[in-house]
Amino acid sequence: MDEELRQTGTESARSPIYRHRIATRFWHWLNAVAVIVLIGSGMVISDAHPHLYWGSYGANYDAPWLSLPRFVDFGPVIGDWQMTIPSYYSLALARRWHLFFALVFAFGLLAFMIASLRNRHFQRDLRLRPAELHWRALWRDFRAHCAFRFHDPEHPERYNVFQKLSYVGVIFVLIPLMIFTGLALSPGMDAAWPWLLDIFGGRQSARSVHFICASLLTLFIIVHLTLVILAGPINEVRSMITGRWQVPEGEEE
Amino acid sequence: MSRLITRRAMTAGLVTGAGALLAGCDAIGRSETARNLLFTGADLHRGLQRTLQGRDALAPEYRPDQMSPRFRTNGATNPGTEAYRAHLATGFRDWRLKVDGLVRRPLAISLRQLQTMPQRAQITRHDCVEGWSAIGKWQGPRLAHLLDLAGLREEANYIVFHCADRHGASAYYESIDLVDAYHPQTILAWAMNRRQLPVGHGAPVRLRVERQLGYKHAKFVMRVEAVASLDAIGAGKGGFWEDRADYAWYAGI
Numbered sequence: 001m002d003e004e005l006r007q008t009g010t011e012s013a014r015s016p017i018y019r020h021r022i023a024t025r026f027w028h029w030l031n032a033v034a035v036i037v038l039i040g041s042g043m044v045i046s047d048a049h050p051h052l053y054w055g056s057y058g059a060n061y062d063a064p065w066l067s068l069p070r071f072v073d074f075g076p077v078i079g080d081w082q083m084t085i086p087s088y089y090s091l092a093l094a095r096r097w098h099l100f101f102a103l104v105f106a107f108g109l110l111a112f113m114i115a116s117l118r119n120r121h122f123q124r125d126l127r128l129r130p131a132e133l134h135w136r137a138l139w140r141d142f143r144a145h146c147a148f149r150f151h152d153p154e155h156p157e158r159y160n161v162f163q164k165l166s167y168v169g170v171i172f173v174l175i176p177l178m179i180f181t182g183l184a185l186s187p188g189m190d191a192a193w194p195w196l197l198d199i200f201g202g203r204q205s206a207r208s209v210h211f212i213c214a215s216l217l218t219l220f221i222i223v224h225l226t227l228v229i230l231a232g233p234i235n236e237v238r239s240m241i242t243g244r245w246q247v248p249e250g251e252e253e
Numbered sequence: 254m255s256r257l258i259t260r261r262a263m264t265a266g267l268v269t270g271a272g273a274l275l276a277g278c279d280a281i282g283r284s285e286t287a288r289n290l291l292f293t294g295a296d297l298h299r300g301l302q303r304t305l306q307g308r309d310a311l312a313p314e315y316r317p318d319q320m321s322p323r324f325r326t327n328g329a330t331n332p333g334t335e336a337y338r339a340h341l342a343t344g345f346r347d348w349r350l351k352v353d354g355l356v357r358r359p360l361a362i363s364l365r366q367l368q369t370m371p372q373r374a375q376i377t378r379h380d381c382v383e384g385w386s387a388i389g390k391w392q393g394p395r396l397a398h399l400l401d402l403a404g405l406r407e408e409a410n411y412i413v414f415h416c417a418d419r420h421g422a423s424a425y426y427e428s429i430d431l432v433d434a435y436h437p438q439t440i441l442a443w444a445m446n447r448r449q450l451p452v453g454h455g456a457p458v459r460l461r462v463e464r465q466l467g468y469k470h471a472k473f474v475m476r477v478e479a480v481a482s483l484d485a486i487g488a489g490k491g492g493f494w495e496d497r498a499d500y501a502w503y504a505g506i
Binding site: 036037040045046048049051056057058059060061062082083084085086087090091092093095096097099100102103185186187188189190191192193194197203204207 | 275276278279282288291292293294295297298299302305306310311312313315319321322323324325378380381382383384385386387388463464465466494498499500501504505506
């Protein structure tokens with residue numbers, strides 16, 4: 001019996017399912033590079049004035065709600081590994097990196113959203129059904145996560161509820177917030193779109209929200225990478241390159 | 254067991270990959286070709302912003318009760334040269350603002366004349382490239398008025414501001430194009446917060462170009478020069494910080 005199941009497992013391993021469309025895979029890797037550059041250079045930009053305020057103005061005489069550490073002083077942690085871009089303090093160069101990849105980040109998201117509506121990735125994979133949001137379902141999914149079971153055995157190709165919630169939160173809330181708070185920091189955009197300041201309650205508030213969202217995005221990346229490793233990194237990373245994903249059998253091995 | 258090793262290898266791979274990307278960023282920052290590509294970001298942003306804001310979209314203006322209680326000074330807070338000290342001692346009585354270069358009628362305008370020209374007063378937000386903001390009231394004639402008095406020639410493409418403060422061997426200077434030079438909020442401010450401009454904020458005259466970051470707002474302006482190209486001035490990048498540290502010439506973001 002056990003032997004038979006194992007046979008089936010090998011069978012399904014031979015025919016992986018096509019899980020990630022080309023648009024999803026392309027955006028994933030483009031965005032992965034953009035996000036790393038944006039976080040790394042954002043830390044150097046933060047170092048230029050590491051104090052956060054609420055409201056329209058905020059400078060040395062005003063009271064910050066948060067003062068941050070200097071990020072260029074962190075690392076190297078492992079060998080040549082460094083946290084910031086560039087590795088040394090250069091506001092000008094950090095801004096060049098940040099503002100170039102901000103365009104990749106913003107227009108990348110726009111293109112991905114259009115493609116995902118057209119190829120029905122959003123409707124098929126990310127749509128949350130009311131039943132999934134019932135506390136019982138959430139509790140069941142939470143227990144499954146604790147047991148490192150990430151897939152519904154009946155429909156292994158589907159995202160689990162926490163996966164859907166986090167992807168929806170990142171794609172439709174966090175990344176758009178990063179983009180629009182970033183735009184609100186630009187004096188040129190404030191002239192073009194004055195409503196940006198109204199939405200976020202002033203430039204310094206937008207700057208604070210920009211930083212909070214960047215921290216949440218960093219947290220998402222850490223959890224995301226941890227779960228990729230727990231769920232079988234070869235299979236997961238390969239599926240994000242080729243699109244083909246093997247239904248994991250005997251995950252507990 | 255073999256999977257455990259694979260996972261560890263994958264984790265190491267991810268960390269090394271991210272590390273290599275970050276280390277590569279310094280190398281890219283040093284390569285001339287890569288820098289040129291990276292630096293196109295500022296031009297793209299300028300193109301996008303100019304399209305969205307048009308020529309005359311105004312930077313947000315504020316009410317008196319929204320002003321910063323204290324407006325910090327930064328950068329050069331006193332040119333300290335012999336010539337500047339002499340002007341300061343006499344209250345800029347013999348000081349003349351030169352308007353020359355590609356103009357039909359070069360001007361030498363006294364502070365009194367600047368104060369009696371048609372004025373514009375505006376309460377605006379000053380956004381430093383470092384991230385802090387302060388809100389203050391500025392008053393002075395529009396730059397457009399001076400350029401019209403001098404009669405700008407057809408060949409003129411940029412307006413250069415030569416300043417009294419020196420940083421080592423080089424004097425501070427900045428430049429803007431004609432779109433910003435003729436913008437309604439671009440003024441040569443001689444008053445700040447209802448008082449004559451203090452030395453720390455750029456007495457006798459400071460440029461206000463409200464849709465750009467603070468380093469464009471040249472203090473201690475001595476001479477306004479209309480030019481066809483920026484190549485022959487300083488290191489040719491259009492401004493003191495642009496020359497010295499590769500700050501973006503377009504500071505709208």
